[in-house]
Amino acid sequence: MAGSPRRAAGRRLQLPLLCLLLQGATAILFAVFVRYDPDADAALWHWGNRSSSDNEFYFRYPSFQDVHVMVFVGFGFLMAFLQRYGFSSVAFTFLLAAFALQWATLVQGFFHSMHGGRIHVGVQSMINADFCAAAVLISFGAVLGKTGPVQLLLMALLEVLLFGLNEFVLLSVLGVKDAGGSMTIHTFGAYFGLALSRVLYRPQLEKSRHRQGSVYHSDLFAMIGTIFLWTFWPSFNSAPTMPGDGQHRTSLNTYYSLTASTLSTFALSALVGEHGRLDMVHIQNAALAGGVVVGTSGEMMLTPFGALAAGFLAGTVSTLGFKFFTPVLEAKFKVQDTCGVHNLHGMPGVLGALLGVLVAGLATHEAYGDGLGSVFPLVAGGRRSATAQAVFQLCGLLVTLTFASVGGGLGGLLLRLPFLGPPPDSQCFEDRIYWEVPGEREEEAQGSLGAEETDTRA
């Protein structure tokens, strides 16, 4: 039997070795496969002799930067609501997403943008990789505080692969539209994370429950995440849509939908709160559901009213989910969902997919004119009726749910490998396991570290 010192030494090396291994592997694959796309290549761009303003960069880079902030600032700080897990929330987001960007560039490149055996990268691939990172971070939200960085990197390794495959099946095989990722990002990320959390179910999590809440300032840090996600979400949904009216309309729809989900979240939170008081958890999360719910239909002719109605519904469902369904999810289904990703990404994602089915099914040549070719190329080309498109959209949802839950289950089995050293039940939601934490809490820390050492030595 390995004694405590050897195990400790082994665990000490796991994170460095895994980081170096993953970085080495992606670097080699980059050397072999990855090249600048023609809009970013000195020789190829100038050969084309085009005007600078036609470079794809100017159509997408500002939106890309907004998405980039959402992924790193938005998700990172949103998860910093936990009182003693702020370092891990922000910094593991940073680590996971940084790795996911590299790995997703490769995986999505293999599936979507091989040209003569080479992957072409440019602003579009940066956006796509950030989207994939977002899905990983959604899954992270479900297991936040209960998994170490080595486990999380392995989760990302698997999830990015399946994300790319699912995205390929939806967009390239089924011809489904899902620009803002109600299905590919939110539904996939949420159910992957929930399935994974189910496999990692901890019956004794009660031991760490006193740390599973916020303090006053941690809730304000989380609001930094919320508000940046909220303000930049119009860029998220519109970043990959067609230039011109496509990006314009998508950002409008998202903007309106979010205002409605904010109003319904405040309404429902006060309605179900004790003494009519509002709950920060709802405001931080459910108010964002309006962005999720128009992820599929935002680029379509949803109409501004449609956006309001969708956002209102999503905010309502999400708030009620936090209040009534999250406890059931844990008690009955044994799914411990730290951040409530089922409420913010799961249900609104599914609703968004269904809304996409509806709006696609209602598409007419009259409503879209010559723009039909941009939004529904297969319908415009006569290869599919609007109804058929709707059916394919629905298939896309089912495929996504399947990939996510099977994949998340496999991920859970992977993460249960015993040598990965998850935090003990009594040390969940605690930064001190992974971080040199400064003085402030020195004394209490002594106590908790003693407890930790006892636990992990066992």
Add this chain to the structure above:
Amino acid sequence: MAGSPRRAAGRRLQLPLLCLLLQGATAILFAVFVRYDPDADAALWHWGNRSSSDNEFYFRYPSFQDVHVMVFVGFGFLMAFLQRYGFSSVAFTFLLAAFALQWATLVQGFFHSMHGGRIHVGVQSMINADFCAAAVLISFGAVLGKTGPVQLLLMALLEVLLFGLNEFVLLSVLGVKDAGGSMTIHTFGAYFGLALSRVLYRPQLEKSRHRQGSVYHSDLFAMIGTIFLWTFWPSFNSAPTMPGDGQHRTSLNTYYSLTASTLSTFALSALVGEHGRLDMVHIQNAALAGGVVVGTSGEMMLTPFGALAAGFLAGTVSTLGFKFFTPVLEAKFKVQDTCGVHNLHGMPGVLGALLGVLVAGLATHEAYGDGLGSVFPLVAGGRRSATAQAVFQLCGLLVTLTFASVGGGLGGLLLRLPFLGPPPDSQCFEDRIYWEVPGEREEEAQGSLGAEETDTRA
């Protein structure tokens, strides 16, 4: 007499019902009136057969996003300086602005962009709605901590209406130029809020004075708001100006003006501070006055030197206002101005309007060349002399002051309706009335809640 339980139940339902009512009403109006503008409509845009890069979206969307961040992050966190009111500052900003965006889309649409009985929405209307929300948040700053969310939503309902009317009179009737809103946003928002605060004057506010200050970390949260407002203000003033040299020049002028107001704020703050110490309140607020003061003249040929001089003056006036005038405002004029909006938006707004009078009056064909038509179309068209334009600009200021003070007074009367349940004098600047506040302060909370219940039962 209604007993305490029934009143409590009534108050519990007020916020949800008002949110639902307002959302329902705007949704219906959206369904009837609001349509995508041609740059965002699939059929209309493609019918035009224009190049994607000509879409209005690419000229304004990056600036819009900066403005959006200013409204939600900037104003929200700037007001989070209060030690026990951070949740309310950030989240009521969120609620108010989300509602204001919808309502302003309708009100401004009726006044400015009706086409065949329909309101056309696009990136320009998003910017305009955000501007209107900014005015509402300025007024919020004057009454921060002393009004509940139901009162605030009613304030927004009225203020957006009057904002739209005032804006219509200035821009469409009087032909006044005010791109960055020295008058329409800052002067209007400030004096509306101050008049409203006058009507809601609380002689017993002393009872909550111990909460009306900051703590170390809350001042840092407020600096997040300040710095984002400061960095993005060039986008605020330039977002609605003419593409090309107009946006370019406006952003330059604002950039320089802000650097000067920062220097003068530091200088004056140290000069008037005890022992030469700086005061965070000044830095957080007065340093921004340079953005306010070029709100009207920023798009004109103000010259870089003019921008520096204007910013310097605004920072000086604003800092001195915080130090010397805010106490007078309360003691003599019975106006309690929580955030000092008179110093940041009121006086610099009026100064900015007067600067606009001056710079408009000095406009010559020589200085503007063919660009005169963009900045002063009526002058370029020969329908008005530069001097006449200056007189109209001055009228715009007077109209704005009138609308704001009469409107704010009416708003105050509305908010005094007894069933709206404002916080008692002893419970101002306190999150616990509206929020489930996490543990940290559990014990002291018991005490203060007891006090609250006594107060509200009376």
Add this chain to the structure above:
Amino acid sequence: MAGSPRRAAGRRLQLPLLCLLLQGATAILFAVFVRYDPDADAALWHWGNRSSSDNEFYFRYPSFQDVHVMVFVGFGFLMAFLQRYGFSSVAFTFLLAAFALQWATLVQGFFHSMHGGRIHVGVQSMINADFCAAAVLISFGAVLGKTGPVQLLLMALLEVLLFGLNEFVLLSVLGVKDAGGSMTIHTFGAYFGLALSRVLYRPQLEKSRHRQGSVYHSDLFAMIGTIFLWTFWPSFNSAPTMPGDGQHRTSLNTYYSLTASTLSTFALSALVGEHGRLDMVHIQNAALAGGVVVGTSGEMMLTPFGALAAGFLAGTVSTLGFKFFTPVLEAKFKVQDTCGVHNLHGMPGVLGALLGVLVAGLATHEAYGDGLGSVFPLVAGGRRSATAQAVFQLCGLLVTLTFASVGGGLGGLLLRLPFLGPPPDSQCFEDRIYWEVPGEREEEAQGSLGAEETDTRA
């Protein structure tokens, strides 16, 4: 001998007077020399009769805004990690950068953009001025907590001048390429600050050592700075590069390099940490080294793999520097480097310069095609071989190191002028010397102020 009251009065007036003097001087110089450039001037732009979308503004303004956020939010909050120096970190960043923007506009204007005796300003000059401010803030990082605002403004006054001169020698005389400023910004700023810190060496700094660390929340504030720097760094490096493929490629390279430096930072931090724990200082700083290291070569055909490799190396060197070299720097070289700028900007900057030497030396017509003229105009024009360009790049590094260390030394002598009132050794890293600090720490403050008064009276 001047008694304590008179000295106190004198010191009280130093900051206001210096701010007013500097502002007055730059304002006069602006009035005489600074004019809008043709893309921002109403008459000149319209005379050109060009399409709005050709205005330089649309190619650079979104990137400029990202850079602006990096300078004010990024640097400001990154330095707020100190437990009792958050006000000063954020607000002196604000003051220094605001002054530096004005002064750099003039200095860089004199060196680079005089047209008929006038300095033309536009979006490009705003970017350049922000870059210069970034260098000043890097130097600030070296002396953070040990210098007062008057000293810092004098430092900025000198540093901006030398920055402009060094930049002129590199870009205009030597024909060196350095778009993202590995040399001109990072190497220069770091070694200027380190030389200055050497001259200001405090053998008794131990007396303030208890304040030279973070607390839990201050580390989270610092992460706001880190993450915004990280997400916007692609805009930093690409902001001044050629429109089209140049900006596109630079942002891609920076994006990849940063992901790699993040992975290597986590790996190394865990490897060298006690019990394999991660250190927030490394994550906050070294993870950014990937942005610094491609500052010179980012616009070149570095290849995505090259970006990964460079970022990986930079993160490694930077993390090891924090762990092993910073203590040596203080013990052996008597350089006290508060923020570790040697690790984040110094060594990665030098590495970035050397990488530029390498990549420039490898440039071929084949790899760059007609784009060679954009990246290496002298090579494309046949006036220089690629090898010669590499040699000039290396000279650029040596010139920069010379300017920085001599200039920093002179700066240190300037800042040692006795009447500038630096904080006493026992009061370093302490906001209360400069700020009215709110209640939270009232009582302990009494103690520390007593100490301060004793110290400064001596």
